[in-house]
Amino acid sequence: MARELPYIAAVQEAIFEEMGRDESVLFYGQDVAPSDDDNFVKAYGRDRVRVSPISETAEIGMAVGLALAGYRPVVELLMAEFMLVAMNQVVNEAPRLRYMSGGQVKVPLVLKAGYGFTAGWAGQHTGSIYGMFMGFPGLKIALPSTPADAKGLMTTAIRDDNPVCYLINYLLVLEHGDVPEGEHAVPFGEATVRRSGSDVTIVATGWTVGRALAAAQTLAGEGIQAEVVDPRTLNPLDTATILSSVEKTGRLVLVDQGTRHGGASAAIAAEVAEHGFGSLKAPIAQVTALDVTVPYSEPMEAFVLPNEEKIAGSVRQVLGEAPVAA
């Protein structure tokens, strides 16, 4: 049975339910239950639910230690940028320890953080910085775009035996959608086709999935059938689904809320250029954020971001239907 929940409630529900199923799951972080009047504290007690100081290096480093000791910590980090002060723990410790031990240890932990809050949060709180995490083998990255996936990917993140950056798109937190009741796990590394079409493949994540679907709707009115693929996890990345879609459509538009240079869309473009070149009828196009820090002022912020018009325009371009600039 499914019922409507906001995205953010679906995330919390997954953590709550997994804590009920597995005593080794811990939940802590800044402003996590400062008052005892809290559902998590009431259900699981202060041994397992704690509020921590603003000490990301310790919070995340401790998660590594807890994981080595057999626990499954979920660390509330509020915003992805706050992980940056603990970058070594995130990218140079957690994902490497298993490999360096020759497979002797495992580090199951979840770094729960918001990203992409392009709602006037200016330069240091709006980043879609998942691209930088892609270069660290051992670190998984989940980017739920719907309430159902928010729950299902969190369940899987907690059960996964590896460190996972579970990234909440803060523009989506109040979006409502059907969420399965009870146990619900969405496997990592399985993209989903949000809309099928035969003319062009649009790959989008997080908030941009909705923008891509809206663009696809507009394009349908022009007789263009766009397929929208949501990878859901960037590591592992389901290149097979993307490649088979491109094989069908012959055209690829990549949408990314993050910056272009060295970003997620560039990584996907490289995979398709290498393995799907034969199916491409037009160059791959990328609709990303501009390579600038996100500005505060609304018109400038909007200018920096991908949007429906930019996506639709890019699709028309790869279909050769837009006038080519002289």
Place this chain on the structure above:
Amino acid sequence: MQELDNDRLVWMFTQMLRIREFEERVKRTFEEHPGVIRGHTHLADGAEASIVGSLATLQPGDQLMATYRCHGYPVALGTETKAIMAEIYGRKDGLCGGYGGSMHLVDPSRGFMGTSGIVGQGIPQATGLGWAAQLRSRSHSPQVVLAFFGDGASKQGAFHESLNLASLWKLPVVYVMENNNYNVSTRSEQEDANAAAGEPLSVKAAAYSMPGVTVDGGDPVAVYEVVGAAADRARAGEGPTLVESKVYRLSAHGNIIAPPGVPLHYPEHEAITTFGNREEYEAALRGDPVPRFRARLVEQGVLEADRADRITEEVRAEMDAAVQYALDSPFPEAETAARYDYVYA
């Protein structure tokens, strides 16, 4: 440290009032002009005495750094309030052209070298400014740097690493911790080992062999004396001091956090919303530093009541004008987001 004469005391009162009235306008904007302020704002109401008492110690060439809770410093330093408000409204005439917003005010011309939106990150930067000040002092009159941050920030490695270095190298930095006893909705005794043990947070200084002083941050004269003594010490080449300035923030941590489309506003203080402790908040209101200082100056005959009223009227007119100016200021051209000469110098 200079004696505070009557003019200076009145100046201090005026600056406290200017900060308060400015922040009131920011807060009221959410009600009176919905949608005009986006993202997150953090107010200095309750910390005016601490800010003004600290900044009153500055001499030409001194510098400071602060956090996202940053409106008060430039107001007191003389940055035009209309430019600050226009920045908070995202306008072209804003202090930073609309690029930075409420959390990222900066005015290097007045020694205000900037802020970080990331807790604790300004502290090492201020320490670097301190090294630069030490180098300048070899050929100029000695200069100091004030590093402002919250109590919560003292649980960041950046804080501890910086204090160690500054003490080791005798850097001319005064670390001013504005202790409002909260990190968003977490109380200090829930996240700080010293606070949990009933000790002041200034004891952290002992670990780095520097003086640590706790002061009533609601009393601008007391803050002036403590920060001034620390600044004198720094100018004399004796190194840094940690000042714990105890304040009570009179607003919530910030306006509510919500995705676009949801109207923003200031909720009640976390003492009430998280802990149901209205009495704590009301006691803080009763001790409000701004009316407290006014009453003291009037009582001491430093300031006549009707002069205080006139100052209040002038300050209110200034802040109303700042709001109007900011509302009238155009938005930046969207394409100016692609100012790559701002991305790379």
